[in-house]
Amino acid sequence: MDQIANIVVIRDTLVRLVLNCMAIPIEVARSQQGIFLSQRKYVLDLLTDTGMLDCKPAYTPIVQNHHLGEYPDQVPTNKERYQRLVGRLIYLSHTRPDIAYAVSVVSQFMHSPSEDHMNAVLRILRYLKSASGKGLMFSKHGHLNIDGYSDADWAGNVTDRKSTSGYFTFVGGNLVTWRSKKQNVVALSSAEAEFRGMTKGICELLWLRKLLTELGYKPTSTMNLFCDNKAAIAIAQNPVQHDRTKHVEVD
Structure with missing residues (x-):
């Protein structure tokens, strides 16, 4: 209860x-x-x-x-x-x-x-x-899980060839934040574009966790970020940056 x-x-x-x-x-x-x-x-x-x-x-x-x-x-x-x-x-x-x-x-x-x-x-x-x-519908789903989804195109802008990334996050099964924004740099591959999009999604998840903690409801479960690019997921899971990924090491 x-x-x-x-x-x-x-x-x-x-x-x-x-x-x-x-x-x-x-x-x-x-x-x-x-x-x-x-x-x-x-x-x-x-x-x-x-x-x-x-x-x-x-x-x-x-x-x-x-x-x-x-x-x-x-x-x-x-x-x-x-x-x-x-x-x-x-x-x-x-x-x-x-x-x-x-x-x-x-x-x-x-x-x-x-x-x-x-x-x-x-x-x-x-x-x-x-x-x-x-x-927007805010309903009671019986949990306080924080989940995020990220995606990006590659070189979608025909003028400067920059990619557009987007994310949206759920708290307790309810959509609370979302954003779609053109990236600041030109991605050299679709994996890089997706990886930079994942970075923005992770930043949003961390901000939500901090906000809920300040409100007195610190999340107890692991936050999940979902992405549909296997290469970007592999880069995110690999703590060692190689020559092909040195340029995104900060992200």
Whole structure:
């Protein structure tokens, strides 16, 4: 019973932390299944303001292998409108991890947007039309395990050939943090790109463990980080850095 009570306290604490970090309206619904956070009204207002309320819905926020970049022959678009839309999508991604990657991609072209970039933003809005009520669910799962998942592409950016890595973490079976960000350096292999993504995921896990310890609920079980690249996992498990991995020794 004490463990169940602790889980409920941690769940409510995490929800309060999420809400306190956001300066935007969040809809909160409480039931026997848990606490549900969403921004449905914010999505509908966004679609109404942009004239996309009656648009044809899309079922993915971004096309696969989009090849968005900066090209000499690109047709420019309204910069102020583009920045305003992307800014509102950034606020929305606080409760919508499903659009995190797409928003991180379009936010890279704020200084010089083109019509192709604007079409990518409009596709995100069309995706929101098909899923306006999605959000975050915080439920009681009977444990306080901390798990993380990381992934990365390789040389996905067609302009500078940098990779994009992402991670998301669960505490007690509930999604609490996520991020998608372009890496700072050019990875020389897919294993290196995945390994650098694992580094960011590990840093997030360590931060969560420290946060829960300060709240008085130090994790007792081993934290797990999951990755789908065997080479990156082998590098992480090998304490000896060889010539091929010397350049990622700091990570």
